[in-house]
Amino acid sequence: MVLVLALGDLHIPHRAPDLPAKFKSMLVPGKIQHIICTGNLSIKEVHDYLKTLCPDLHITRGEYDEDTRYPETKTLTIGQFKLGLCHGHQVIPWGDLDSLAMLQRQLDVDILVTGHTHQFTAYKHEGGVVINPGSATGAYSSITYDVNPSFVLMDIDGLRVVVYVYELIDGEVKVDKIDFKKTASIHTAH
Amino acid sequence: MYKDIVLPRVLEQVVNCKDELAQFYLMDCIIQVFPDEYHLQTLDVLLGACPQLQPSVDIKTVLSQLMERLSHYAASSAEVLPEFLQVEAFAKLSNAIGRVIEAQPDMPTLGVVTLYSSLLTFTLHVHPDRLDYADQVLGACVRKLSGKGKIEDSKATKQVVALLSAPLEKYNDIMTALKLSNYPRVLEYLDVPTIRVMATVIIQSIMKNGTRISTSDKVEALFELIKGLIKDSDGTSNDKLDEDDFKEEQNSVARLIQMFYNDDPEEMLKIIETVRKHILAGGPKRLPFTVPPLVFCSLKLVRQLQGQEENPFGDDASTTPKKIFQLLNQIIETLSGIPVPELALQLYLQCAEAANDCELEPVAYEFFTQAYILYEEEISDSRAQITCIHLIIGTLQRMHVFGVENRDTLTHKATGYSAKLLKKPDQCRAVYACSHLFWVEDHDNMKDGERVLLCLKRALRIANAAQQMANAARGSTGSVMLFIEILNKYLYFFEKGNPQITVASIQSLIELIMNEMQSDSTTSDPAAEAFLASTMRYVQFQKQKGGAVGEKYEPIKYEPIKA
Numbered sequence: 001m002v003l004v005l006a007l008g009d010l011h012i013p014h015r016a017p018d019l020p021a022k023f024k025s026m027l028v029p030g031k032i033q034h035i036i037c038t039g040n041l042s043i044k045e046v047h048d049y050l051k052t053l054c055p056d057l058h059i060t061r062g063e064y065d066e067d068t069r070y071p072e073t074k075t076l077t078i079g080q081f082k083l084g085l086c087h088g089h090q091v092i093p094w095g096d097l098d099s100l101a102m103l104q105r106q107l108d109v110d111i112l113v114t115g116h117t118h119q120f121t122a123y124k125h126e127g128g129v130v131i132n133p134g135s136a137t138g139a140y141s142s143i144t145y146d147v148n149p150s151f152v153l154m155d156i157d158g159l160r161v162v163v164y165v166y167e168l169i170d171g172e173v174k175v176d177k178i179d180f181k182k183t184a185s186i187h188t189a190h
Numbered sequence: 191m192y193k194d195i196v197l198p199r200v201l202e203q204v205v206n207c208k209d210e211l212a213q214f215y216l217m218d219c220i221i222q223v224f225p226d227e228y229h230l231q232t233l234d235v236l237l238g239a240c241p242q243l244q245p246s247v248d249i250k251t252v253l254s255q256l257m258e259r260l261s262h263y264a265a266s267s268a269e270v271l272p273e274f275l276q277v278e279a280f281a282k283l284s285n286a287i288g289r290v291i292e293a294q295p296d297m298p299t300l301g302v303v304t305l306y307s308s309l310l311t312f313t314l315h316v317h318p319d320r321l322d323y324a325d326q327v328l329g330a331c332v333r334k335l336s337g338k339g340k341i342e343d344s345k346a347t348k349q350v351v352a353l354l355s356a357p358l359e360k361y362n363d364i365m366t367a368l369k370l371s372n373y374p375r376v377l378e379y380l381d382v383p384t385i386r387v388m389a390t391v392i393i394q395s396i397m398k399n400g401t402r403i404s405t406s407d408k409v410e411a412l413f414e415l416i417k418g419l420i421k422d423s424d425g426t427s428n429d430k431l432d433e434d435d436f437k438e439e440q441n442s443v444a445r446l447i448q449m450f451y452n453d454d455p456e457e458m459l460k461i462i463e464t465v466r467k468h469i470l471a472g473g474p475k476r477l478p479f480t481v482p483p484l485v486f487c488s489l490k491l492v493r494q495l496q497g498q499e500e501n502p503f504g505d506d507a508s509t510t511p512k513k514i515f516q517l518l519n520q521i522i523e524t525l526s527g528i529p530v531p532e533l534a535l536q537l538y539l540q541c542a543e544a545a546n547d548c549e550l551e552p553v554a555y556e557f558f559t560q561a562y563i564l565y566e567e568e569i570s571d572s573r574a575q576i577t578c579i580h581l582i583i584g585t586l587q588r589m590h591v592f593g594v595e596n597r598d599t600l601t602h603k604a605t606g607y608s609a610k611l612l613k614k615p616d617q618c619r620a621v622y623a624c625s626h627l628f629w630v631e632d633h634d635n636m637k638d639g640e641r642v643l644l645c646l647k648r649a650l651r652i653a654n655a656a657q658q659m660a661n662a663a664r665g666s667t668g669s670v671m672l673f674i675e676i677l678n679k680y681l682y683f684f685e686k687g688n689p690q691i692t693v694a695s696i697q698s699l700i701e702l703i704m705n706e707m708q709s710d711s712t713t714s715d716p717a718a719e720a721f722l723a724s725t726m727r728y729v730q731f732q733k734q735k736g737g738a739v740g741e742k743y744e745p746i747k748y749e750p751i752k753a
Contacts, residue, residue: 013444014482017397043441063536063577089577092584092623098685099626102678105724108717126731127724140486142543143588145493 002079003031005054007151008038008087008115009135012046014064016137020149020168023136029053032153034078038115038133039087040064062087062115075107079156080182084109088116088132094143097123100130110182111154111161119144120152122163122178129180131163138168159183197232201239210244217243217252226263227270229256230277237286241293249290250301254308257283261308264316274316280323283309284330291334299338300346306331307353314360321369324357328372332379340381347384350376354388358395365401368411382418386439389416393442396449404452406460413468419443421471440479447483455509458491462514466521474528481525485537488514488521492544511548515541519556531568535561535578539585546591554589555596562603572612579607579620587626590633601627605645614656618672622649622679629683639690642683646691649676650699657706669715670706674722677703681729685742693745700748726750 005027010016019027032054039062041047047067050057061070074085084107091099095117104112110128118141120134134150141147149168154161163178197220204216220236221229229236236256240249260279264271274280287305291297310327317323331353341347354376357367367373377385392415396403403409413420419439431439447465452458462484469480492511518541525534542557565578582604592600604627608620625645630636653672660668677699684691703722732743 013441013448015448015486017445017448021400043437045438045441063581068573089584090580092580093587093626093631094584098682101728102675102682105678105728106675106721108720108724127728140490140493142489142540142547142585 002033002156004034004036004078004083004154004156005032005151006036006038006113006131006133006154007136008133009040009062009118009139009141010046010137011040011042011064011135011139012137013043015139016135019137022168022171022173023149023151023166026166026173027053034058034076036074036076036083036085036113038062038085038113039070040115042066058085060085060087063089073103073107075109080159081111081156081161082109084112086112086114088114095119095121095132097121097125097130101125101127104128104130111180113152117141117143118147120150120165120167122152122165124180128182129161129163133165134167197228197235201235205239205242208244210246213243214247214252217247218255221252221256221259226259227273229260230263230273230279233277233279233282237282240286241289245294249294250297250305253283253287253290254304257308257312261312261315264312271316280313280317283312284327288330298343298346299335299341300343300349302334303331303341303346303349303353306334307349307356310353310356314356318360321366325370325372328353328370328376332372332375335376335379338379341379342381347380350380351384351388351391355391358392362395362399363401364392364396364412365403365408368408368415374415377415385418389419390439390442392416393419393446397442397445401449403450403461405457406464409450409461409464413464416443416446417468420468420476422473436475437479440476443476444479444483447480447487450487455491455495458487459509459514462488462491462517466517470524477524478528478530478533481521482533482537484521485518485540488518489540489544492548496548511544512550512553515545515550515553515557519560522560529568531564532574532578535564535569536581538564539581543585543588546589549591551591551593551596554591555600558586558600562600565607572616575607575611576616576620579604579611580623582607583620583623583627587630590630590636609648609652614652614659615672618649618652618656619675621645621652622676625649625679625683629686629688631686637688639683639688642688643690646676646679646683649679666713667706667709668713669718670703671715671718671721673699673703673706674718674725678725681725685732685739696746700746704749723750 010019012018029052034056035050035054035058037050037057037059039060041059042062042064043066047059058074058076059070060074061068061072072086072090076083084104086103088094091103091114093099100112100114104127112128112130114130114132117132118135118139119132121130121132123130131152133152135141135147136149136151138147138149151166153164153166155164159182161180163180165176167174200220204213207213240253243249264274287309291302291305306327310324313320313323313327341350354373357370357373358364361367377388380388403412420443450461450465452461465484469477469484472480492514495509495511522534522537522541538557538561542554542561545554545557561582565582569575569578586600586604605621605624608624609617611617611620622645625642628638628641628645653676656672657667660666677696680691680696680699684696707719707722726748729743729746729748733740
């Protein structure tokens, strides 16, 4: 059982002062094995905070990130799954699932994690899963109205991943979960 | 018995011995040994002895300890509090301190402040709701400090910081501390670096308690308190401040701005105007930190007003989105010349989108114009250009408020910028991204199949050129990755029903790719191969879906490369 925290679009300090207190108390160091962050933290303090939660931190660059050295895309393998990470402002039209699926094919990953729209989505198609963890602080977005703070925790176990989404709605943390199973890969030999 | 016999005799002895060490020790003993209730009842006598002691006795420590003990006593149980009131402890202590300070005009600042600091702690514990008492203590402190100029002794400075932090911790609400009229006056006596430290303490207290600052007057008062952070103090330069520290400071001001909020749009607009007035004084080093949070606060207000019907009989002075956009224009303009063109461009585009949602075409167009001007005149770094193009295309794609002419002008410019990026692969990608400008879902009159195809073909030409350049420069034709990306775009629009994208065109593109990949001069690229494989898998999935989609995809043929 491998726990992967996926979050992003915090936009601290331009659009939000801090993570919601209820989220902070849930995110305890030492419980999570990997953190993948879609970007737009946007300052070093947030980077350092995430690093204290888990040293294996992967970040891709959002357009407001202070640190311009983060890569535009990143791929990593966790257990049986190949994950891809990208902030998402580069994929036009923004939030369009078909265009995101194209990026997924290009990166050749099972799970693509992107952000930018501040709207949580988990979309399964034959090629894999596209996940958007939303905005961890509920930051203003020109694309999505009434953003609720949210983040995602993935539990990767063999060929199965359970995606838990945590959303702060009217002061209460609500949890939902979605199951995905990966069929053993069929690649035609070249 | 203690009160009438023991204490007076003991004190007589203490005073008469006239030895400073003994006096100090003995007073200390009295305070520590006898119970607090006794001290309360004998305050007059005890305090009366203090001025009679040798001037060199460290009376401030004696008094401080007494007050500390009494503070703890008060904190120990609420039942003892009435006793304090009954003996008028506050008045007596306060007078005693005053007399001691007067009797020792050479007392260093540290002594004065320590005494008042202990008295304030006492007051906060014993009379937590008497803001006037706390204010009196601060006022007395200010009077004693006046005429001495800024405090230079670092220990005294620390004491003042402790003095000012105590109300913050006790009240947990900066607004209550602000009601103490003497609070800002004490702050004046600190040197500039310490004022900044204090300002940071204040901001941290607000953040920790999640205090919402809800009127422009409160914002004004608060900014007055933390003005050391907002702008340069007269005459001092900020060179001495470490850059990281400066950033941290300004980021905390930015976070603070997020705490300003009021449901009432009129008041919120006043708050925004107050913040704007103050941050303008901050100068070019601070504006990049303080302008963005203000912009987003304003955009949130616009969104709030969006839902409301615009009242045709409304007051000209009432808050409307249009007014806020005018303000926004002015606010973002302050960034010009700093220079932070990418930030300003991003903010203009955000405003354009908000104006779009408010159906304000001229306002949206104006914001786009500003963004384009910045792109043309000030953004020359290649990487920055790519990000900005993505933002421009992405935003423009979402705009529905533009009439045909305006939209054409902006689209034409965007495609032009895309084709002029430095590196051919970047050009190619930006140009095919532009294809989406001509096809917007949910808006049938914004689906122009021909222009989509023109974009894709242009992208293909650029990809070809890139191949030729790679061939000329390196002898091998580089990767077919771009072609596969374009193929995916063909499939995207094919599926969306663009009649200009035919099966034949897709088929020939597939063949082109296959030829390139099999050609000897092409460098093998596993990523491109994987991408092609997953693309073809996608085509297969679509065929298998059956129905209309399956039928569409059926004619597309693909033969995997034989090993």
